Amino acid sequence: MTFELWVEKYRPKTLDDVVGQDDIIRALKGFVEKRSMPHLLFAGPAGTGKTTTALALANDLYKSEELVAANYLELNASDERGIDTIRTKIKDFAKTAPFGEVPFKIIHLDEADNLTADAQQALRRIMEMYSATTRFIFACNYSSKIIEPIQSRCAVFRFGPIPEEAIKNRLIMIAEREGLKYTEDGISAIIYVAEGDLRKAINLLQTASAMASTVDSKVVYRVAGLAHPEEVRAMINSALKGKFLSAREALRNLMINYGMSAQDVIRQLNREIMASKSLSDKEKAMLMIFLSEVDFRVTEGAHGDVQLAAMLAKLVEVGESHERGAVGRET
Template sequence: MGSDNEIRPSAKAKGKGVDRSDEMEREQDETLPWVEKYRPVSLDDVVSHKDITTTIEKFVEKNRLPHLLFYGPPGTGKTSTILAVARRIYGPNFRKQILELNASDDRGIDVVREQIKQFAETRTLFARGYKLIILDEADMMTTAAQAALRRVIEQYTRNVRFCIICNYVNKIVPAIQSRCTRFRFSPLPMSEVERRVEHVAEAENVNLTDDGKRALLKLCQGDMRRALSVLQACHAAYDRTGETEVYACTGNPLPVDIETVVNSMLSDEFLTSYNLINALKTERGLALQDLLVGASEYVETIEFPPAARIYLLDQIATIEHRLASGASEKLQLTALLGIFKNAVELTAKAGTNIV
């Protein structure tokens, strides 16, 4: 006779009409990206932004939800918040009552005239009396599409509510902004990101070291999506998720490499430093753009005279702009070496030493 813990096939499982919905759901959860698997379900689960979620909760309770405009850096919870709102309004089957479009793909005027207008024209029999249209990355929409959208928003307010999501609010035309209640999503506090990363690491049995966690938090810059994506990539590629593994997965140069490069540019001869950086770029597979970002951060930790620091940061920004415009990496590397040599001279003229 088997124990109580033994798994026995049920009578339902033996028949032809096997209900495998729970099993399929578990399998689907295992294959989901962690960003989706651990996406907030309710407004209470949304990390930070309690002032925003509390205000929207009051709108929903009074059945007075306005058109919404969410803007802010990526990975700060904009899409998660509106999906939690939709679940709060319509229940588990909220997908039937919403139209979710990514304006990066559907950015022209045709999508406004066809998909959005067609969805907005149909009334809902649901108790709330309105449906929800979510336009993600709306700052990628053309000006003509935004002009057409403005007319649709005011024409079908009885049937639908719009939630417009973007990273750069200045790319949304003022006519649409004035028709929406705006909420800014700021970068998430490091403590909140750390708490969620620790929760996911524990749930997924990730061997996350302290230096790996610090590197992850430094690189994500308050972007929860990036933090969880990098964590999952490192867990898939390595048995241990430490600082080296995090930087290897993201393709960013290690802090020790940045320190070596900057110190070489400050103290070594031009040709010696040039050869060292070229060898490091080849060995690590780094781009000059990566070194520029790391160098600008490391410069903040070095004691320069104000004039030398301003000169350095200004010239690093200029080199980054040239690279983005298609300039030669080889020539811009020599320019980078030149500005550090000039910074050393400015420091010497000021009568101070670089620390």
Template sequence: MSKGKGKLVDTSAQLDNLPWVEKYRPKSLSDLVSHEDITSTIETFIDANRLPHLLFYGPPGTGKTSTILACARKLYGDHYKSMILELNASDDRGIEVVREQIKNFASTRTMYSSGFKLILLDEADAMTTQAQAALRRVIEKYTKNVRFCIVCNYVSKIIPAIQSRCTRFRFAPLETEQIEKRLETIVEAEGINLTEDGKGALLKLSRGDMRRALNILQACHAAYERVDETAIYNCTGHPHPNDIHQIVHWMLSEEYTTVFQRIESLKQDSGLALQDILEEVHLYLRDVELPSNSKVFLLEALSDIEYRLGEGANETIQLGALVGAFKLGTSLASPQA
């Protein structure tokens, strides 16, 4: 319990109401489950009081934001919130933010320390080129007072001038074992009835993304007493592996019209999106024995269909293209071809 203005605040209740992504966010660099080479290098910078500007990039949910927040705790202790400015560049990405919020924070001296403060610029790859150009000058001008940590998914969208001013670290997708270890801790702490097949499905769907794994687990725990494989797939709306096996079997062996109608019916009954079906069919094809020319043809066709879906193409038409591609692909595999 902590005392607020005239009333007591139950901190344990506040923690229970938090999303698990925040509730179980690592508090220190040693709590992070991966990227030991990166965390050890940053710890060396901090111990030597020579922290440079940082650029973290890599897929979502790999610990980029958690790492810099853990750095802030190590640098400033309990006062870290007043020593760090967090901006999400996908919302505040205009040049005004660079000239006002960042500039104002960077130009003020620290209150609890004689050293520097931190500016965390999240999703910086969403910033406009003009804002990044303005940021370049702010980084140079206020290096004495602040260190910038720029976080993004795609480093190619950060202008070279900013990249050259930062020490870059790439955060790779997490290993399955690393996610599994953290999940076991949370399952025990929350008293979740997670089955082995449910854990396998959760790890498969997470694809190296810890945030995604925790969000799926929390949603399933809220909806089901027993979190098994079926619960995981029902909760996420993701195609079940048995459905994907059936779809591929139909496309490889059945007549075009029959296949199209069956898949369309399955999509409607299970509420599946063609985009999700494409992703799972792609993964399934990697383990199916097909002649090389057929597999290459099908993978190329899948990529074209995914691109068209991303550009807003009609799902029904693209489903027809998917079935047609498999008919052509199987003909390449036949002796007549």
């Protein structure tokens, strides 16, 4: 039995199959209908469909695997990021005539924000010289790292996180095709952990299904190395009620039971504090300032346990201030 990556097995083959980016897909379908398109820049977070959309666009344009293979070149700019790649692979591919009825070839540069400045400058001239027969698709996480002359030559499409409903539907489709047993809270847990990253969600589903016969929230959080949100909320609430030692013990249990790093805890604290309904906007702002300092110190090498304990102490302080304010309003 061969092991298949579900991310690749269930990768959309056409634009109609791409989920969560409806406005972008609508525009790209217009390019396919006219068999004409400008250079494109796809920017957005990881796992939101940039690479998949580029390949689906090529499939819809060229119609056959043979024509896609002849007319579509994909390079990962994080591996081939220097000027030599631009002068050899890209230039050699760009100067040959396209095959088939579509009058241009496509060069897809994935993770283009890793291209060196010299490589990006060299691309400017190539984009102009071969514009009659070649189109470029740049895919990146941060469009600000692409030089302005290239951005101005491209139609920019910004990919947002995949909506929760779209992720849920795709996960259920895969689970049913693979014959998995799953629970509603298991799917919800994957959506919580993935934060709009469909690739991460599918990988979590596959890993969790390999670890247990039923994909439930307990398995998902253990696979992801994150704590159950309710446990994090309970820890925060203990601290806000002034129970520092209880919150400290809960923190240690989370880090031991789930194998969480200090930065994992910081990310979940950030998410749960912002979602809290018991804290005011001013209190959340105060905690975010302190949490950012904790994050910086941990990143710089400070002891994670000590910094997180300081964060809990700050929560105790905010909780006491909150209680005093509540008493003052009552009187």
